[in-house]
Amino acid sequence: MGAGPRGSYLHDGEKTYAIVDSLGGGWRGPVTGWYWYTSSSDKIPRMNTSNAPCKTPEEAKEQAKEFVVKHLESK
Incomplete structure (x- = not known):
């Protein structure tokens, strides 16, 4: 077993606003979904x-x- 699938980052080139990652994968067992x-x-x-x-x-x-x-947009 190795690492799970790679997540991703929502950013503007300077600041990261959100991170998307898998639930499970690799040593954590099968991927059961994706969250942010x-x-x-x-x-x-x-x-x-x-x-x-x-x-x-x-x-x-x-x-x-x-x-x-x-x-x-609301700020």
């Missing part, structure tokens, strides 16, 4: 979707992007 999370910042509230994972990394990326854009 943010760290609280001055514009983006803390969020972790591991309790409601997406089926694909693309779906998780889209959810993360919508969340981040919504909060960046």
Whole structure:
């Protein structure tokens, strides 16, 4: 067993806003879904979707992007 599938980062080249990662994979067992999370910042509230994972990394990326854009536009 090795590492699981790689996640991805939602960033603007300077700041990372959200991270997409797999639930499971590698030594953690089979991949059971994909989730995303943010760290609280001055514009983006803390969020972790591991309790409601997406089926694909693309779906998780889209959810993360919508969340981040919504909060960046509202500030």
